[in-house]
Amino acid sequence: MTTPTSSGDDTTRNNDEYYMRLALQVAQEALLFGEVPVGCILVQSDGTIVSHGANQVNATRDATRHAELVAIDRWWTGGVFSDQLRMSPEEYAQVAKINNLQEPALEKYFYNDDTIQSSDGRLLPSWGLQKQHPPADLSLCHLYVTCEPCIMCAAALAKMKIGCVIFGCRNDKFGGCGSILHVHQEDAGYRIVSGVLEDEAIALLRSFYSQENHQAPDEKRKRKDNRLADNVS
Amino acid sequence: MPFTEILPGILTKHKQLQKDRIENGSAKEDNGNHDDLFVEAFAVQVEPKLCGPLIRQIQNQQDTELQHLKRVKCLPIVSRHDGDVLKRQKVTEQRLVLIGTIHSECQSLIELCSQQYTVQRVHVPRRPPISEFEWNRMNEKWPTKKVSYLAIEQEQEARRLSPDEIILMEKTIQHVISEKDIVVLDPASGIVVGRASVERRLQQCLSNNTINNPLQTDIIYAIQNVSRRERTQSAGSYLCTGFDLYTCQEPSLFEGMAALHSRVRRILFVDKSPQLGALTHYSLHTLPSTNHHFRAFQWHEPATEEKEGQDNVIARTV
Ligand SMILES: [Zn+2]
Numbered sequence: 001m002t003t004p005t006s007s008g009d010d011t012t013r014n015n016d017e018y019y020m021r022l023a024l025q026v027a028q029e030a031l032l033f034g035e036v037p038v039g040c041i042l043v044q045s046d047g048t049i050v051s052h053g054a055n056q057v058n059a060t061r062d063a064t065r066h067a068e069l070v071a072i073d074r075w076w077t078g079g080v081f082s083d084q085l086r087m088s089p090e091e092y093a094q095v096a097k098i099n100n101l102q103e104p105a106l107e108k109y110f111y112n113d114d115t116i117q118s119s120d121g122r123l124l125p126s127w128g129l130q131k132q133h134p135p136a137d138l139s140l141c142h143l144y145v146t147c148e149p150c151i152m153c154a155a156a157l158a159k160m161k162i163g164c165v166i167f168g169c170r171n172d173k174f175g176g177c178g179s180i181l182h183v184h185q186e187d188a189g190y191r192i193v194s195g196v197l198e199d200e201a202i203a204l205l206r207s208f209y210s211q212e213n214h215q216a217p218d219e220k221r222k223r224k225d226n227r228l229a230d231n232v233s
Numbered sequence: 234m235p236f237t238e239i240l241p242g243i244l245t246k247h248k249q250l251q252k253d254r255i256e257n258g259s260a261k262e263d264n265g266n267h268d269d270l271f272v273e274a275f276a277v278q279v280e281p282k283l284c285g286p287l288i289r290q291i292q293n294q295q296d297t298e299l300q301h302l303k304r305v306k307c308l309p310i311v312s313r314h315d316g317d318v319l320k321r322q323k324v325t326e327q328r329l330v331l332i333g334t335i336h337s338e339c340q341s342l343i344e345l346c347s348q349q350y351t352v353q354r355v356h357v358p359r360r361p362p363i364s365e366f367e368w369n370r371m372n373e374k375w376p377t378k379k380v381s382y383l384a385i386e387q388e389q390e391a392r393r394l395s396p397d398e399i400i401l402m403e404k405t406i407q408h409v410i411s412e413k414d415i416v417v418l419d420p421a422s423g424i425v426v427g428r429a430s431v432e433r434r435l436q437q438c439l440s441n442n443t444i445n446n447p448l449q450t451d452i453i454y455a456i457q458n459v460s461r462r463e464r465t466q467s468a469g470s471y472l473c474t475g476f477d478l479y480t481c482q483e484p485s486l487f488e489g490m491a492a493l494h495s496r497v498r499r500i501l502f503v504d505k506s507p508q509l510g511a512l513t514h515y516s517l518h519t520l521p522s523t524n525h526h527f528r529a530f531q532w533h534e535p536a537t538e539e540k541e542g543q544d545n546v547i548a549r550t551v
Contacts (some may be wrong), residue, residue, distance in 0.1 A: 063472050073446065156448050159447055160448070173523060173524065181486075
């Protein structure tokens with residue numbers, strides 16, 4: 001794997017798209033669990049994937065569990081999935097029951113995610129196995145996320161001194177990297193690249209909302225809409 | 234009153250206006266005497282197609298007196314035969330374009346306009362409306378911009394802080410200060426539903442790395458403690474909906490947005506953030522684009538000789 005840089009030439013664009021596809025894959029997994037499909041991949045300057053994260057707001061009942069924070073926490077705790085710190089397996093089982101989810105699948109999602117299958121069927125190197133202690137900041141890292149980080153995540157990424165954030169679609173309601181605030185331009189700031197595989201990211205989000213609208217009974221849909229309104233990124 | 238409400242800058246003017254009115258004992262909203270609500274002004278009657286050019290011609294004259302007013306009034310068309318008001322038709326429709334009030338320095342502009350158009354005297358609202366009721370009344374005479382009634386509702390609600398409520402707020406703030414903790418309170422029951430210290434202990438039992446994680450701040454712990462309660466007790470609540478967050482220090486942008494995502498009802502803090510605060514600098518709690526707004530208060534240690542009634546909630550923009 002080559003070093004991810006995002007200066008706009010063909011190689012870097014290919015690189016960006018490569019990692020963004022992985023982020024989309026993570027987002028796709030979130031979709032299976034009834035979460036708004038936003039996913040991200042944290043990549044070190046040597047190209048190693050060191051963490052990933054998907055939106056988990058509904059399962060955890062924790063509005064801070066956006067993909068970006070999940071990925072950072074996960075890395076920070078040396079590969080221990082951040083939610084293990086907050087929830088026991090029994091709690092997860094309970095959540096699964098409430099959400100009518102199959103427990104084995106949930107288990108896979110939360111505990112057995114050391115590998116991810118690429119589109120050609122290969123099992124990719126396991127970011128779940130990167131158990132090294134993280135450095136104090138992320139200045140040599142690139143974050144690939146399917147949707148523009150919200151203000152919370154944008155501020156968190158600034159606090160962690162992220163090197164560069166590459167995202168797919170815009171976040172019109174909460175975006176902290178240009179849509180509502182320009183958090184990435186404050187203080188030291190960080191570089192952003194937008195619009196990488198934007199259409200795919202939008203299509204994924206759309207598939208979530210149309211799924212909601214067609215399948216959910218009215219009352220449930222209402223409740224879900226309320227819950228999901230600001231889970232975006 | 235030991236609490237200052239944090240309001241965004243855009244509301245300050247309105248706020249000041251209302252304060253002045255109360256202090257001067259002037260114009261009460263519903264006293265039926267509208268004379269002081271309106272002021273004489275000058276307008277010119279033109280055809281719709283001339284509206285644009287005229288407005289371009291006069292728009293350089295920035296008149297702050299007119300900021301709350303729309304520039305153009307559409308005149309209804311009166312049929313010659315029976316006096317019925319008909320639906321507007323392009324052919325005969327007329328517009329009134331506001332030039333300035335009798336207090337505006339617009340003499341030269343009026344002279345200029347009078348060479349081409351007929352200048353009329355009209356009555357326009359003197360100031361922005363302070364309620365929907367007043368806005369309707371003003372609109373009858375001249376189209377008036379609708380102001381954010383959120384501000385007014387907040388204002389009215391702030392004035393309605395009950396003595397019991399203030400006692401609970403003060404008690405909780407004192408608790409937060411003495412315990413150096415961060416607390417999420419259910420104001421309906423007075424029960425603490427989340428505590429940073431509890432969550433921190435629970436998480437640090439599981440991983441040492443959590444201790445140094447820069448993203449695990451006390452406000453985040455407090456919010457996550459509420460999530461834990463919701464997961465384990467099937468509390469029937471959703472995140473921090475209806476709950477108030479009490480903290481010694483104003484939230485950072487990161488923490489403030491986490492609170493917003495969690496739908497807190499209010500944030501109460503003691504010290505302004507040394508960096509750019511989520512509330513005092515970014516006005517995150519009233520961002521127009523977000524789907525949730527909340528109220529924010531800063532607590533001040535009351536001076537001992539201070540004997541203010543609870544009416545004196547002085548809101549200001551920090
Ligand atoms: Zn976010």
